[in-house]
Structures are given as structure tokens and as C-alpha cells.
Amino acid sequence: MKHTLSVLVEDEAGVLSRIAGLFARRGFNIESLAVGPAEKTGISRITMVVAGDNRTIEQLTKQLYKLVNILKVKDVTNIPCVERELGLLKIQATKENRSAILEIANVFRARVVDIAHEYLILEVTGDPGKMVAIEQLLHEYGIVEIARAGKISLTRASNVNTELLRNNLNRKTLIT
Known part of the structure; x- marks a missing residue:
């Protein structure tokens, strides 16, 4: 299963390299990667898509927290975004x-x-x-x-899962 991880990091040289190295050492491929400034100066948001089961992603999250400059790691796969x-x-x-x-x-x-x-x-x-x-x-x-x-x-503040709504609307359309 593909997981989307949202990672807040201090905007310092070498952070992305250390994260990529961690994934490489563990034999994981980052399928998608986007990096840019976050809401606060000096902080960047890294959004990455990684394949793995829940247990594996949990282990990767723990390993990410051990790296210097990592502020927050969140698996947003099953959260309305x-x-x-x-x-x-x-x-x-x-x-x-x-x-x-x-x-x-x-x-x-x-x-x-x-x-x-x-x-x-x-x-x-x-x-x-x-x-x-x-x-x-x-x-x-x-x-x-x-x-x-x-x-x-980004996670939805409204907590509305549009994918769930879309699926329910499609089912209602098919029924009627």
C-alpha cells in the first residue's frame, strides 16, 4: 500500500540527503517527493509517497524521528486531505x-x-x-x-473526506 508522509523539518543543509539516505539504507524507494517552505520561516514541509504496510511505515516514522532536524512526521494516508x-x-x-x-x-x-x-x-x-x-x-x-x-x-481542517463523499454519491447515483 502507498502511504503519504508529511514531514516538517528545520530548513538546514543536508536534511533531505539524510532522509534519502535513511530510506536507501532500509531499501525503500520514495515514489514521490515534494519539498518547500512551510508556514513558519526556517521550516520546510516534505511530502513523500512510500510503499509499505502499516508496520513498516511506523518503523520508518520512528527512524525519521531519530534524525537531526526532524520536527514532525505524520502519515496522512487515511486522514482527509x-x-x-x-x-x-x-x-x-x-x-x-x-x-x-x-x-x-x-x-x-x-x-x-x-x-x-x-x-x-x-x-x-x-x-x-x-x-x-x-x-x-x-x-x-x-x-x-x-x-x-x-x-x-495538507490535512483538511473541516475533516470532510471528499473521497468518501464521492463514493457515496456514486453509489446513490447507481441505485436510483
């Missing part, structure tokens, strides 16, 4: 398929950030499912390059 990724997709866009590509971009609220005679670059922001869906649809047109930022996540 807002999750986003950013992707740039360069697509081969001919005169014949350009309008179809732009229709798909419109449906996914993607922005055209560069246009040339034979290519388009789209900027897509959304949850990880949205990213996979647009990639699948655009694949047939010829994706030339993809650059994706790691997932970022």
Missing part, C-alpha cells in the same frame, strides 16, 4: 488532432502554456487520479515529454 500534483505534458499536436487535444485539456481544466506548429505543452494541476486520467487520454496523440512534481498534501 487536499492532495495536488502539477504536471507539464508536451504533446504532438498536428492540425488534424489539435482541436481534440484542446477539448481534452478543457475538460481537465489544463492550461496551454506553450504552442508551436507541431507541439503543445499543457499544465495540469489536480489530484493524482486526474493526472493519470489525462495522461491516458493524451497518450494516443503522442506524449513527447512529461514532467510531474511530487504530490503535495
Whole structure:
């Protein structure tokens, strides 16, 4: 199972290197990684996605706390969160398929950030499912390059689980 960890660290040189080293020594791959300033000066938030069972993630969390400069580690996998990724997709866009590509971009609220005679670059922001869906649809047109930022996540103050709501709405729609 994939787990999303939110880690608050002191913004010091070498912190990310020590975290990566810990994961490497334990034989774990970080599937997604995003680092940026947090709400307080001198503090950074690292959001990472790691595969493992609950026991393994608990052990990794304990190991992270042993590192210098780690302030807080939270597994937000099963907590209501807002999750986003950013992707740039360069697509081969001919005169014949350009309008179809732009229709798909419109449906996914993607922005055209560069246009040339034979290519388009789209900027897509959304949850990880949205990213996979647009990639699948655009694949047939010829994706030339993809650059994706790691997932970022914040827990919801409202504590509303939109995934649960979406699933319940889908069930009600199927029943009626």
C-alpha cells in the first residue's frame, strides 16, 4: 500500500540527503517527493509517497524521528486531505488532432502554456487520479515529454473526506 508522509523539518543543509539516505539504507524507494517552505520561516514541509504496510511505515516514522532536524512526521494516508500534483505534458499536436487535444485539456481544466506548429505543452494541476486520467487520454496523440512534481498534501481542517463523499454519491447515483 502507498502511504503519504508529511514531514516538517528545520530548513538546514543536508536534511533531505539524510532522509534519502535513511530510506536507501532500509531499501525503500520514495515514489514521490515534494519539498518547500512551510508556514513558519526556517521550516520546510516534505511530502513523500512510500510503499509499505502499516508496520513498516511506523518503523520508518520512528527512524525519521531519530534524525537531526526532524520536527514532525505524520502519515496522512487515511486522514482527509487536499492532495495536488502539477504536471507539464508536451504533446504532438498536428492540425488534424489539435482541436481534440484542446477539448481534452478543457475538460481537465489544463492550461496551454506553450504552442508551436507541431507541439503543445499543457499544465495540469489536480489530484493524482486526474493526472493519470489525462495522461491516458493524451497518450494516443503522442506524449513527447512529461514532467510531474511530487504530490503535495495538507490535512483538511473541516475533516470532510471528499473521497468518501464521492463514493457515496456514486453509489446513490447507481441505485436510483
